[in-house]
Amino acid sequence: MEINKENRKWLDSMGLSHPIVIAGPCSAETEEQVLKTAHELKNTDTNVFRAGIWKPRTRPGGFEGVGAIGLPWLQKVKEETGMLVTTEVGNANHVELALKHGIDILWIGARTTVNPFVTQEIAEALKGVDIPVLVKNPVNPDLALWLGAVERFQTAGISQLGVIHRGFSTYNSLHYRNKPLWHLAIELKKEFPNLPLILDPSHICGRRDTILDVSQTALDLNFDGFMIETHIDPDNAWSDAAQQITPNQLNKITADLRIRKENSNEEEFQRKLNMHRKELDLIDSNILEILSDRMGISKEIGKLKHEENVAILQSRRWSDILLKMVEGGNEKGLSKEFVEEVFKAIHVESINIQHKVK
Ligand code: PEP
Ligand code: MN
Numbered sequence: 001m002e003i004n005k006e007n008r009k010w011l012d013s014m015g016l017s018h019p020i021v022i023a024g025p026c027s028a029e030t031e032e033q034v035l036k037t038a039h040e041l042k043n044t045d046t047n048v049f050r051a052g053i054w055k056p057r058t059r060p061g062g063f064e065g066v067g068a069i070g071l072p073w074l075q076k077v078k079e080e081t082g083m084l085v086t087t088e089v090g091n092a093n094h095v096e097l098a099l100k101h102g103i104d105i106l107w108i109g110a111r112t113t114v115n116p117f118v119t120q121e122i123a124e125a126l127k128g129v130d131i132p133v134l135v136k137n138p139v140n141p142d143l144a145l146w147l148g149a150v151e152r153f154q155t156a157g158i159s160q161l162g163v164i165h166r167g168f169s170t171y172n173s174l175h176y177r178n179k180p181l182w183h184l185a186i187e188l189k190k191e192f193p194n195l196p197l198i199l200d201p202s203h204i205c206g207r208r209d210t211i212l213d214v215s216q217t218a219l220d221l222n223f224d225g226f227m228i229e230t231h232i233d234p235d236n237a238w239s240d241a242a243q244q245i246t247p248n249q250l251n252k253i254t255a256d257l258r259i260r261k262e263n264s265n266e267e268e269f270q271r272k273l274n275m276h277r278k279e280l281d282l283i284d285s286n287i288l289e290i291l292s293d294r295m296g297i298s299k300e301i302g303k304l305k306h307e308e309n310v311a312i313l314q315s316r317r318w319s320d321i322l323l324k325m326v327e328g329g330n331e332k333g334l335s336k337e338f339v340e341e342v343f344k345a346i347h348v349e350s351i352n353i354q355h356k357v358k
Helices: 005-013 031-041 067-081 092-100 116-125 143-155 182-191 201-205 211-220 247-256 265-308 315-331 336-356
Strands: 020-024 048-050 084-088 105-108 133-136 161-165 197-199 225-229
Touching (some): 031 247, 048 067, 067 092, 092 116, 197 211, 201 211, 201 225, 211 225
Parallel strands (some): 048 084, 133 161
16 A cells, blocks of 8 residues: 555646545535535635536435536636536536536546446546546445446546545445445555545545544545535535535544654654554454354354254364365465364354354
8 A cells, every 4th residue: 555656646736735635515506505615615624626516316306416507616616716626427428518617627426436338438538638537436345346447547548546435335334324344445445556545434424423533544544535525504405414514614624633644764654553453453343243243143043953953063064164264264374273263263152152042
C-alpha cells in the first residue's frame, strides 16, 4: 500500500491536498439550495463540491434528480466559489451533458459499476477526453466487478482515476446502511496501489452519528480522502436525509479526525504500524464472526443428531477434517502444529455445543 506519488500527479495538478474532501448534497434540488450549500462549504476543508443531478433510486417513486437543468447550477458554484465540481454519470448522454457544462470530475455510482455494459458505454463515451473519473464500488461485494470497471476506464485512456469505497448492501444490517467490508477495499488497494482511495462514509453509515468513527478507520487504513453528503437543511433533504450533515457538522468532523503526517522515518514507521494493526483488528473481528457462524451450524447439527439419536462424536469424520485442514494449511504456509491446535479447539467447542442441545 505504498503511495507512488508519480501516479497521483493529477491530484496535485488539480490542487487537491491530502486528505481530499468532496462534499455537497446527495441531490441538487434547487439552485438556491445548491448555491447556499456551496457557499457554506467554501469555509470548510472541502475542495470539491458534489451534487447528484441524475439520481439512481433503487425503487421508482423517489426523487430521481432534477436532471440537466441542474448542471448550470454547478457551473455557478464553480464561478462563485472556485471549488471544483463533480457529479454522477450513469450513461453516455449524461457524460456528454456533463462535459458540455464543464464538470471537473465525474463519478460512477454503485449501481453502474455493477453493470459492465453500462460501464463500457460510459468508458467509450469518454475516449479522447482525459477527465478525472472516480469509480464507486459495486453494490454487491464483488471485487472483480470493481476492478473490472477500473480496467475499462484505464483501457479507454482515462489516466486520472480514483476509487470510492461506499460499502456493500446486505439484506439486514444493524449498524450500517451498507457494510464497509474493509478487506475488499484493502484488496483493491493491493491491486491498484497508485489509485487514490476515497471513503464515502455517508452511504456506509446511513446516519450522522457514526460518520466520524468510520472516517477515522479509513484514515488509519491509509485512505486518501472523503466524499461526505452535506446539505444546508439535512432533515428536509429530498434524498438520503438521515445521513446528510450540515457544513458546520462537516467542519467539526474534519477537525476531529486524526490526520497522519508523512514526514520523519519515525512517523512513517508509526503510520505503517498503525495501519497494519488496524488491518489485524478487522481480520480478528472477521475471525470471530466466522467462528460464531460455525458454532451456529454445529448447534443445528446437534439438534439433528439429538432428534435421530445419533452419537455426537463421529471420530472418522473428525480425523478427515483434521487431515484436510492440515494439508490446506500446509499449502498456505501454516504449520501442522498450529492448524491442529486451532482445529482441535474448534472441535472441542463444537462438541460441547452439540451436547448442550436438547
Ligand atoms: C450518491 O452518491 O448519492 C449515490 C447515489 O451513491 P451510491 O452510488 O454510492 O449509492
Ligand atoms: Mn446519496
